[in-house]
Amino acid sequence: MSDTSPLENIPYQSPLKPVELSLEDTIQFRCHKDIACFNECCKRIDILLTPYDILRLKKHLKMSSNEFLAQYTVPYEMDQQGMPGVKIRTADDNPACPFLGENGCSVYEDRPTVCRYYALGLMSMRKEKSLTDENAYFLVKEDHCLGHNESRTITIGDYRQEQCVEQYDEINREWRQLILKKRSSGPAVGTPSVRSHQFFFLGSYNLDGLRDFVLSAGFSEIYNLSTEEFEPLKTDDVALLKFGFRLLKQVLFGEMSIPMKADATQTRAHRRRDQIKADAEDPNRNYEGPEVI
Ligand code: SF4
Numbered sequence: 001m002s003d004t005s006p007l008e009n010i011p012y013q014s015p016l017k018p019v020e021l022s023l024e025d026t027i028q029f030r031c032h033k034d035i036a037c038f039n040e041c042c043k044r045i046d047i048l049l050t051p052y053d054i055l056r057l058k059k060h061l062k063m064s065s066n067e068f069l070a071q072y073t074v075p076y077e078m079d080q081q082g083m084p085g086v087k088i089r090t091a092d093d094n095p096a097c098p099f100l101g102e103n104g105c106s107v108y109e110d111r112p113t114v115c116r117y118y119a120l121g122l123m124s125m126r127k128e129k130s131l132t133d134e135n136a137y138f139l140v141k142e143d144h145c146l147g148h149n150e151s152r153t154i155t156i157g158d159y160r161q162e163q164c165v166e167q168y169d170e171i172n173r174e175w176r177q178l179i180l181k182k183r184s185s186g187p188a189v190g191t192p193s194v195r196s197h198q199f200f201f202l203g204s205y206n207l208d209g210l211r212d213f214v215l216s217a218g219f220s221e222i223y224n225l226s227t228e229e230f231e232p233l234k235t236d237d238v239a240l241l242k243f244g245f246r247l248l249k250q251v252l253f254g255e256m257s258i259p260m261k262a263d264a265t266q267t268r269a270h271r272r273r274d275q276i277k278a279d280a281e282d283p284n285r286n287y288e289g290p291e292v293i
């Protein structure tokens with residue numbers, strides 16, 4: 001296999017078994033509350049978050065995107081070009097997950113994708129000459145995890161269902177494709193601008209910021225959404241997240257799926273001129289939305 005782009009969900013320093021598993025393959029594994037190692041895996045974490053993970057967690061915690069991102073995440077660069085990612089933040093002196101409570105995971109119903117998949121690692125990859133990405137699964141065997149000694153066997157397909165990861169994967173699918181596309185385009189499209197990274201962050205992780213933009217005058221000057229398409233974006237977080245992925249594809253790669261107003265090019269040119277002027281006057285001013293890309 002070549003020309004593949006491994007993605008995320010590989011737990012920290014994974015003793016990942018280098019055997020690609022399919023949905024029909026069987027693993028021997030069971031995790032439960034009475035196991036001697038209960039919570040050991042949450043005491044030293046390095047967990048990458050997907051957009052849908054953040055949506056679920058911030059809702060669970062009744063926080064705004066900005067509050068959640070500031071309190072519970074730390075940024076990292078997903079690739080050499082500086083594509084922004086976020087991880088769960090741990091204390092400087094304690095690598096345990098901040099959601100680990102006395103009785104286990106305090107956000108269990110909304111735990112992130114990585115936690116659901118464990119003890120599997122997931123990679124999204126696009127094989128050579130293939131137009132679509134595929135998931136590949138790998139077993140992760142860590143010494144402290146006794147779940148591998150349990151007698152239960154289960155197929156990867158059934159394990160995914162048991163852990164309810166299908167919904168997470170379905171919602172994040174377009175985002176994963178976007179990352180693969182961005183990576184595979186590589187240096188051919190030049191070094192991404194700071195603005196494009198800021199926009200990627202907004203569309204991926206800051207749902208409330210995205211909603212503010214979509215409801216702003218600047219958005220309606222450029223984009224031409226029907227009422228039917230626009231109204232759900234006001235209240236439906238999943239619809240907004242999926243719309244954000246389309247917006248990212250349109251702005252970053254020119255994949256046009258969102259109708260634009262006839263004079264959008266002219267409006268954008270004016271905005272860009274104003275933005276360049278404002279940037280020159282205050283380079284540290286806040287990012288205002290993708291019309292400035
Ligand atoms: S069996 Fe593995 S995944 Fe389950 S609690 Fe123990 S260390 Fe964590």
Ligand code: SF4
Pocket residue numbers: 041042045047097098099100101104105106107108111112115
């Ligand atoms: S979110 Fe829950 S399951 Fe995941 S590492 Fe934290 S405490 Fe453990």
